[in-house]
Amino acid sequence: MDAQEWDERYREARSSGSGTDAGLWATQPHAQLQQVAGQLVPGTALDLASGDGRNAIWLARRGWQVTAVDFSAEGLDIARSRAEAEGISIEWQLGDATNWAPDRTFDLVTITYLHLDEAANAAVIRRASQWLSDGGTLLVIGHDKENLTRGTGGPQDETILYSPELLRAATELKVLAAEQLVRNTSTDPEGPEDTGTTAIDTLLHAVNA
Numbered sequence: 283m284d285a286q287e288w289d290e291r292y293r294e295a296r297s298s299g300s301g302t303d304a305g306l307w308a309t310q311p312h313a314q315l316q317q318v319a320g321q322l323v324p325g326t327a328l329d330l331a332s333g334d335g336r337n338a339i340w341l342a343r344r345g346w347q348v349t350a351v352d353f354s355a356e357g358l359d360i361a362r363s364r365a366e367a368e369g370i371s372i373e374w375q376l377g378d379a380t381n382w383a384p385d386r387t388f389d390l391v392t393i394t395y396l397h398l399d400e401a402a403n404a405a406v407i408r409r410a411s412q413w414l415s416d417g418g419t420l421l422v423i424g425h426d427k428e429n430l431t432r433g434t435g436g437p438q439d440e441t442i443l444y445s446p447e448l449l450r451a452a453t454e455l456k457v458l459a460a461e462q463l464v465r466n467t468s469t470d471p472e473g474p475e476d477t478g479t480t481a482i483d484t485l486l487h488a489v490n491a
């Protein structure tokens with residue numbers, strides 16, 4: 283999907299929801315982000331493909347200085363309005379993950395549910411791996427290929443889904459975990475498309491050691 287198609291999805295979510303900050307995805311942060319980032323001392327963070335802002339806003343609430351990038355202006359707009367309602371400051375940037383680059387490094391880079399084609403997924407992770415400060419953490423989470431047969435929600439095109447092997451091969455950082463995650467969608471939904479009870483995600487947790 284290109285940026286215009288994502289804009290359209292966010293616009294529809296906004297118009298069918300209640301208020302200008304109605305969004306497309308869950309409002310609570312991904313449980314695994316909470317677990318990993320919850321153990322780190324807040325510093326600088328980049329949320330790439332930040333969507334309507336759930337992870338960026340949670341990080342900022344905890345004291346992280348957050349830069350959030352997405353190529354959907356509509357998605358960013360919802361996120362911005364949610365953050366402003368809480369008096370939270372985040373640097374929102376409109377950018378395409380396939381060519382956007384920061385002019386600084388970060389203590390944490392997180393990417394959740396960004397699904398491009400296989401080569402592009404790997405290229406984004408390879409590039410994002412270079413944006414970490416010494417000791418910085420990379421956390422990538424997306425739908426696993428096995429979600430098609432064992433899970434619920436997410437894209438139904440296997441060629442854009444993740445596997446632990448694919449994510450592990452995309453980074454030269456020290457990999458602490460590259461594995462499947464079984465996510466309970468009742469307690470940790472990605473959004474309204476998670477209608478079953480279980481989703482299979484892939485997680486990459488790596489550090490610039």
Ligand SMILES: C[S@@+](CC[C@H](N)C(=O)[O-])C[C@H]1O[C@@H](n2cnc3c(N)ncnc32)[C@H](O)[C@@H]1O
Binds near residue numbers: 351
């Ligand atoms: C499934 S949503 C996930 C949003 C958020 N990370 C979350 O977990 O709630 C995918 C997001 O990726 C964004 N996206 C897709 N392709 C992108 C690209 N090439 N560059 C930047 N953002 C992109 C979309 O606009 C959308 O907001």
